[in-house]
Amino acid sequence: MKSLLRLGTSLLALLLLLATLTGCLPFPGNDGGGSYEPTPLAAFEVRNDNIPYFTPDEIVSESYEHYSPLDSLGRCGVAMACIGTDLMPKEGEKRGSISDVKPSGWEQEEYDPELVDGGYLYNRAHLIGWQLTAENANRQNLITGTKYMNNEGMLPFENMVADYLKGHRSNHVMYRVTPEFKGNNLVASGVLMEAYSVEDGGAGICFCVYVFNYQPGIVINYADGTSALGETTVPPDSSTEDGVEDGEGTITPGGGELPEESETFILNTSTKRYHKPTCSGVSTMKEENKQEYTGTREDLEAEGYVPCGTCKP
Amino acid sequence: MTVIICLDDRGGMAFNNRRQSSDVRVIADIERVVDDGILYISDYSEELFESSSASVISLPDPMQTQDGDAFVFVERGSLRAHADKIDRLIIYKWNRHYPSDLRCDLDVGAAGLRLVSRREFKGDCHEKITREDYKR
Numbered sequence: 001m002k003s004l005l006r007l008g009t010s011l012l013a014l015l016l017l018l019a020t021l022t023g024c025l026p027f028p029g030n031d032g033g034g035s036y037e038p039t040p041l042a043a044f045e046v047r048n049d050n051i052p053y054f055t056p057d058e059i060v061s062e063s064y065e066h067y068s069p070l071d072s073l074g075r076c077g078v079a080m081a082c083i084g085t086d087l088m089p090k091e092g093e094k095r096g097s098i099s100d101v102k103p104s105g106w107e108q109e110e111y112d113p114e115l116v117d118g119g120y121l122y123n124r125a126h127l128i129g130w131q132l133t134a135e136n137a138n139r140q141n142l143i144t145g146t147k148y149m150n151n152e153g154m155l156p157f158e159n160m161v162a163d164y165l166k167g168h169r170s171n172h173v174m175y176r177v178t179p180e181f182k183g184n185n186l187v188a189s190g191v192l193m194e195a196y197s198v199e200d201g202g203a204g205i206c207f208c209v210y211v212f213n214y215q216p217g218i219v220i221n222y223a224d225g226t227s228a229l230g231e232t233t234v235p236p237d238s239s240t241e242d243g244v245e246d247g248e249g250t251i252t253p254g255g256g257e258l259p260e261e262s263e264t265f266i267l268n269t270s271t272k273r274y275h276k277p278t279c280s281g282v283s284t285m286k287e288e289n290k291q292e293y294t295g296t297r298e299d300l301e302a303e304g305y306v307p308c309g310t311c312k313p
Numbered sequence: 314m315t316v317i318i319c320l321d322d323r324g325g326m327a328f329n330n331r332r333q334s335s336d337v338r339v340i341a342d343i344e345r346v347v348d349d350g351i352l353y354i355s356d357y358s359e360e361l362f363e364s365s366s367a368s369v370i371s372l373p374d375p376m377q378t379q380d381g382d383a384f385v386f387v388e389r390g391s392l393r394a395h396a397d398k399i400d401r402l403i404i405y406k407w408n409r410h411y412p413s414d415l416r417c418d419l420d421v422g423a424a425g426l427r428l429v430s431r432r433e434f435k436g437d438c439h440e441k442i443t444r445e446d447y448k449r
Contacts, residue, residue, distance in 0.1 A: 166438030295430025
């Protein structure tokens with residue numbers, strides 16, 4: 001991995017080209033003995049074996065962002081960027097209003113919130129998410145997208161890229177989102193999302209997926225954006241050949257009830273003392289040493305924690 | 314053995330053969346959990362523990378260790394097949410929704426594991442990380 005980090009951009013580009021030609025990236029598969037479980041992926045499907053279509057000369061390590069001019073029908077085109085933390089929202093930066101933008105096919109409708117989370121069918125969906133390039137009311141970056149496409153399809157990938165960059169602050173991710181408008185349709189059928197982490201040769205981030213622009217239970221007229229209740233083809237008007245069929249997911253561990261005798265304390269992982277949440281020492285504790293613990297006192301003391309001498313929890 | 318995993322909101326572990334996320338404060342917390350014990354990992358996880366103070370052993374399949382007191386960090390393997398060997402399970406939750414094509418396949422209740430404690434802390438690149446401890 002360290003040797004990969006030292007590779008120059010040109011060699012990384014060569015690696016990607018090699019990967020494209022051979023159909024696989026030069027990284028190991030899953031750990032020995034493990035097994036992969038197909039999971040529901042109805043919000044998107046994998047394209048090109050998850051290898052983005054970037055050409056070697058498109059892969060750079062300096063931040064930039066580019067948005068295509070709207071076409072004659074007012075539709076967005078490709079949005080592409082080399083994303084570094086310098087393009088991302090600054091600490092504490094708030095999202096600006098985008099409500100003045102009416103993307104092509106913007107025929108908003110309100111449905112039962114049981115059917116559409118929040119009630120409203122459409123979002124002004126960023127091609128490159130706000131958390132990645134902090135673009136607000138940029139008409140070249142906003143399309144009419146369903147709530148389902150935005151939340152279930154695009155957002156998880158944006159989260160993954162954003163958190164990768166926050167944890168690798170000097171790295172960059174090549175990122176491209178291509179909306180697909182069929183014919184003269186004003187609403188996109190979906191978007192192709194591609195991403196590739198540059199400095200580690202795709203070891204951290206590498207995907208190529210098509211996210212469907214549909215909403216379960218709603219039929220959309222993609223020509224003009226009008227909609228009605230009805231059975232949706234899942235995914236709509238698209239091949240599922242390469243996709244993973246929706247099916248029974250695996251069991252998610254977690255949750256469960258804590259023991260009745262559980263109490264809540266604030267831990268200082270450095271001094272190994274535990275405090276009442278109201279202890280004056282909590283406010284001066286370093287963030288990296290602070291944890292909120294809920295469980296039994298006995299379990300905590302078995303880990304070597306001792307009560308604070310001031311608040312005497 | 315004690316098994317340690319990281320999960321997103323949907324129980325996801327990985328997408329396209331890559332971990333969904335990582336955080337140096339999770340690694341630091343794992344080091345505290347392991348203390349002077351031995352942590353078994355796969356070669357895929359080595360980069361996360363390159364500068365670790367913990368005693369780390371890398372195996373092709375760390376779940377195959379015969380060390381009953383082992384701590385095993387699993388990023389991309391199945392747990393269900395080894396359920397009877399797991400005495401303690403530690404789950405770090407990112408509190409984020411990421412894409413996944415590999416999800417945790419362990420039924421915690423069926424494996425006889427019960428939640429004993431939960432703790433929350435701020436990550437280096439995650440707003441809130443939740444750690445849940447399950448014991449037999």
